[in-house]
Amino acid sequence: MSNAATIPFVSGSLGPEAGGHFQEFCAHPAFFLMRAYEECGELAEFDMGGINTVLMVGPEAHEAVFRVDDIKVSAPEAYQFMVPIFGKGIQYGAPLDIERQQLRMHARGLASEKMNHYAPIIAQETRDWIASWGDTGEMDFYEGFADLTIKTSTHCLLGTEFRNTLTEEFASLYHTLGAAADAEGLQDPNAQKAAYAARDNARFRLEELISNHVSQRRESGEVHPDLLQVYMDTTYPDGRHLSTSEIAGMVVWFMFAGHHTSANTAAWALVELARNPDLAPAVIAEVDSVLSSSDDIELKTLRRMTKLEGFVRETLRVHPPLNTLTRRVVEDFEYKGHIIPKGKNVMLCPYVAHRLESCFEHAHAFNPDRPQPQNPFALIPFGGGQRKCVGNAFAFLQVKVIFSELLNAFDFELAGPPGEYAEIMPSLILRPSEPCILRYRRRQ
Amino acid sequence: MSQYRIVVDEMLCQGHGVCTEECPEIFSVEDTGSGYPKVRLSTDRPPEDLLDKVRDAVTFCPNLTLKLVEVD
Numbered sequence: 041m042s043n044a045a046t047i048p049f050v051s052g053s054l055g056p057e058a059g060g061h062f063q064e065f066c067a068h069p070a071f072f073l074m075r076a077y078e079e080c081g082e083l084a085e086f087d088m089g090g091i092n093t094v095l096m097v098g099p100e101a102h103e104a105v106f107r108v109d110d111i112k113v114s115a116p117e118a119y120q121f122m123v124p125i126f127g128k129g130i131q132y133g134a135p136l137d138i139e140r141q142q143l144r145m146h147a148r149g150l151a152s153e154k155m156n157h158y159a160p161i162i163a164q165e166t167r168d169w170i171a172s173w174g175d176t177g178e179m180d181f182y183e184g185f186a187d188l189t190i191k192t193s194t195h196c197l198l199g200t201e202f203r204n205t206l207t208e209e210f211a212s213l214y215h216t217l218g219a220a221a222d223a224e225g226l227q228d229p230n231a232q233k234a235a236y237a238a239r240d241n242a243r244f245r246l247e248e249l250i251s252n253h254v255s256q257r258r259e260s261g262e263v264h265p266d267l268l269q270v271y272m273d274t275t276y277p278d279g280r281h282l283s284t285s286e287i288a289g290m291v292v293w294f295m296f297a298g299h300h301t302s303a304n305t306a307a308w309a310l311v312e313l314a315r316n317p318d319l320a321p322a323v324i325a326e327v328d329s330v331l332s333s334s335d336d337i338e339l340k341t342l343r344r345m346t347k348l349e350g351f352v353r354e355t356l357r358v359h360p361p362l363n364t365l366t367r368r369v370v371e372d373f374e375y376k377g378h379i380i381p382k383g384k385n386v387m388l389c390p391y392v393a394h395r396l397e398s399c400f401e402h403a404h405a406f407n408p409d410r411p412q413p414q415n416p417f418a419l420i421p422f423g424g425g426q427r428k429c430v431g432n433a434f435a436f437l438q439v440k441v442i443f444s445e446l447l448n449a450f451d452f453e454l455a456g457p458p459g460e461y462a463e464i465m466p467s468l469i470l471r472p473s474e475p476c477i478l479r480y481r482r483r484q
Numbered sequence: 485m486s487q488y489r490i491v492v493d494e495m496l497c498q499g500h501g502v503c504t505e506e507c508p509e510i511f512s513v514e515d516t517g518s519g520y521p522k523v524r525l526s527t528d529r530p531p532e533d534l535l536d537k538v539r540d541a542v543t544f545c546p547n548l549t550l551k552l553v554e555v556d
Contacts (some may be wrong), residue, residue, distance in 0.1 A: 107495060140519040147520050151513070152501035277517060340505065343544045416496055416548040425495060426519065433500050433546045 045377050047094055048080040053087050060087020066223040068465050070363045070391035077392045083181065084377060089227050093366075093385040096375070097392055099417040104375050105367060105386055106417065106425030110136065113429055117368035118385055121229035124239060125217055125296065127247070130289030141276050142290065146430045152339065155437055158196040158263045160336050162438055165192045166445040175482040178455050181310050181474035185303040185442075190214065192438060193299050197291060198264045202253050210249060214295060216242035221296075222467055247288040254284050267294065298431045301361040302438050304471045308359040309352055309439060311461045312406055314452045314478050319408060323347045327447045342440055351408040352439050356421040358406055360390035361469050365423050390420050391470065439448035450480045488535065489555045490528045490542075496549040497523045503541035503550060509534055511541055523549060 052058045056351065065072045065088060076084040077097050084095040096105060105113060116132040116139070123133035132137055148154075169188050173179075190211055195203040220239035230236065263269060272285045282290065313320050326347040330337060343349075365388040373380045380386060395403045399418040400410065413419050422429035429435075446452075454461070455477040462473040499521025503511035510530055512534070513521045513546045535552075542550040 137518065144515070144517075144521070148515075149497050150507050151499065151521075175499075260493070343502070414548070416493070428498060428547065430494075430498055430520070433502070462522055 047083045047085045047380070050076045050080060050086040052185065055112050056087065056090070057083060059089040059240055062087070062089030062227070069223065069468065070389065070463070070465060070470055073363065073387070073389040073392050074395070077389075083375075085384075090413075091385050092383075093387050095387050095389060095392070096382050101375065102388055102393065102417040102420055102424060105388060106427075108373065110426065112369075112371040113367045113373050113386065114370050115367055117370060118366040121225040122142070122221070124229050124236070125221060125243065126244065126293045127285065127289035128351050129283075129286055131293055133289075138276075142286075142293075143430060145271060145274045145282070145290065146267075146294065148274060149267035150396070150430055152433070154265070154267075154270075155339050158454075159339060159342065159437060159441055160196050162192045162441040163336065163445055165195060166442050170446065170449055173450070173480065178477050180475045181267050181478050182303070182307045182472050182474060185306040185310075186300065186383070187211075188264075188442065189236065189299055189306070189438070190295075192442075193295055193302075196434075197267045197294055198250075198253065199257075199264045199268055201257075202268075210246070213246050213249075214299075217246070217292065217296070218300060218467070238315040241379070243292070246292060247285060250288040250291050251284045254287055290480045294431070297429060298331040298435060298438075299470075300434050300469050304361045304469060305352070305355055305359070305435065305465065306439050306442055307472050307476055309443065310357040310452055310478060311454070311472060311476065312355055312358070313351070313447075315458045315461070316406060316453045317453070319351070319406075320447075323351050323408075323443075324447050327444045328414065331444060331448045337444060339437070342437065344442075345440060345444075347408070348440050348443060349436070350410075350412075352436060353412065353419070354406060354408040354410065357394040357400065357419060359463065359470060359472075360394060360421040361471070362421070362423075363389050363391040363465075363470055364468060365420075388420065388423075393418070393420055413458070449483060451483055453479045453481075455479045486537075486550060487555050488530060488552050490525055490530060490538065491551040491553055492523060492525065492528075493549055493551075494522055497521075498547055499523065500546055502546060504537050506541040506544060507537035529555075533547045551552060 047289065050061060052064060054063065061072065073095055076086055076095050082097050082101060086093055116136065119132045128134060134142065142334060191203065193361060194206055216238050220235045271282055271290050276428055290328050322467055326345050330341055330345060367387060369380050369382050369384050372382055373386065394400065397403050399413055417424055422432040459478060464473045497520065499513045501513045503523060504513055510526050512524045514524045515521050539550060542552050
């Protein structure tokens with residue numbers, strides 16, 4: 041196609057010598073991509089510091105990217121900056137067939153029947169947390185949920201014995217890894233800088249800790265109903281088990297994908313609950329009715345908590361944690377008469393996608409009662425297609441269980457003016473600004 | 485014979501198994517040996533007495549993988 045239509049180029053580039061749009065992108069990826077969409081529409085090209093990238097917006101464009109063969113439009117090629125974090129031989133650091141096997145193992149550990157084991161663990165961790173609160177007080181819930189979800193994640197993932205010996209060191213190492221996942225890494229994840237050197241040391245020590253834990257469990261001969269056991273027991277098609285190093289990589293991968301994303305979603309959900317007091321009673325009534333009939337919430341019941349489900353889904357629509365879903369074009373990619381040549385990136389942005397009036401009426405309004413779009417490519421907080429986040433059901437489970445326990449025991453209100461709770465992106469994850477303080481009061 | 489048919493978009497399926505919990509008579513999940521497990525149907529024409537359970541499976545699938553369509 042020699043007459044391929046031109047894709048509009050976003051204004052404000054500093055020029056190739058100065059990194060194009062990279063500086064503006066790094067300052068706040070979601071806001072930059074929103075500006076790009078508003079200026080250019082469905083397709084918008086920009087310069088990511090030497091890699092020309094096409095933002096593609098809308099269910100049709102998302103579907104085209106999610107359905108195209110991974111070999112032609114590649115996630116691993118675009119996400120090599122994650123390899124130092126997860127480790128070589130894991131996910132994007134492994135050949136495609138190995139990565140698919142590893143996804144299969146995650147899926148096995150996150151299947152619905154496993155969730156029945158995780159739900160009571162998350163509920164108990166939440167009850168233990170709120171037991172220390174007193175009747176009234178104020179707390180930074182961004183930090184609070186980050187602490188809680190590291191406990192719930194490690195407990196479900198690595199088992200009770202690891203959770204009970206969870207040290208500050210583990211959280212600190214994990215935090216160091218997270219701090220190194222910044223936008224600059226998109227250009228060069230091995231640049232000489234202190235954060236990346238600290239990342240590599242932390243990754244090494246985490247592997248030691250996890251490997252020790254695996255060895256202890258192997259020696260004990262005990263079998264546990266957690267994800268670690270799945271990683272230890274599942275085999276590749278040739279009968280080979282995951283190596284201890286691979287298991288450590290799987291753990292880091294799972295933690296990385298599910299920890300801050302869930303913590304942020306919980307924090308945003310509580311902020312929205314507190315700043316929309318008219319929306320809270322319906323959710324609280326549903327929680328009360330479920331918890332009054334049983335101490336432990338069954339998965340089937342949890343699925344049917346439609347008010348809470350809608351609230352969490354709307355939180356993910358308005359404040360999606362991950363907003364730069366990237367692929368590298370390996371073979372020229374045609375979309376609606378446009379050719380995106382190999383070597384460029386394409387990018388999808390949930391933050392932009394979720395603000396389309398054509399998909400979400402009154403998109404600016406927080407409305408937990410809005411119907412779920414029937415197009416599976418309209419609401420994409422977890423991505424989509426063959427690379428959709430495998431933890432999506434676990435994330436909903438986790439946030440719903442936490443909220444059931446919280447709302448059953450406490451009322452929440454904002455401690456600051458509503459506008460104080462702003463959307464910031466110091467890393468690639470959208471989160472509420474600090475401090476994220478809410479006031480709680482024990483219900484009578 | 486029911487006048488409904490179950491349609492699966494297999495690409496969307498990650499094998500969570502919600503459908504299997506809601507309606508094991510129709511849905512199962514198969515380990516495909518690579519990538520995500522995938523849903524399998526005992527029949528795509530659910531009998532009348534299972535329609536409510538099938539509807540729940542369709543509703544609660546976290547990936548909108550399933551549709552129940554009316555057949556002429």
